Amino acid sequence: EDQVTQSPEALRLQEGESSSLNCSYTVSGLRGLFWYRQDPGKGPEFLFTLYSAGEEKEKERLKATLTKKESFLHITAPKPEDSATYLCAVRYNTDKLIFGTGTRLQVFP
């Protein structure tokens, strides 16, 4: 029962090459969709929370959007320091987060 699916599993970009990461979810009664960044060997770092369809949040080169069934994390003109695993998580019936398996992003100079 996959409730959160992220794609692609891995993404290689040239520096400056913009792209999008996808997070689709099947839960009903969404009470928040969360994006985190995780560097190897470290805990996830909070990026954004989205609560309702149509909502958008931006931070530097990252922009997160939400529809009724999926969320996108858009990366504009990425730099090598953006290389990390990006995790998506949803909260619906309780306060626990349900995570996807993440997208491993590598940005090459």
Added chain:
Amino acid sequence: DTGVSQDPRHKITKRGQNVTFRCDPISEHNRLYWYRQTLGQGPEFLTYFQNEAQLEKSRLLSDRFSAERPKGSFSTLEIQRTEQGDSAMYLCASSHRKNEQFFGPGTRLTVL
């Protein structure tokens, strides 16, 4: 630094031994969460506390696992009779009420 802290950062143990991990949340955060993460997977929920009350436990949490949060401050996660399948990164997070969860650096457990 007032973020979530975890101790130890790394733990190597032999199968059958007991281990205990500690998590100190961000001060004034009343909710504390434990997750487990294996290589290539997202974090998986184990349990969470609101103040000192344990409100939810995952069905994945066998009776070898126990967590406490005395006085609603720091929390401990104990694993008894460790098995090789317990090898993972154990993550702690805290939040203020039902807001965003902030994670600590994790404790990496290796069971030999």
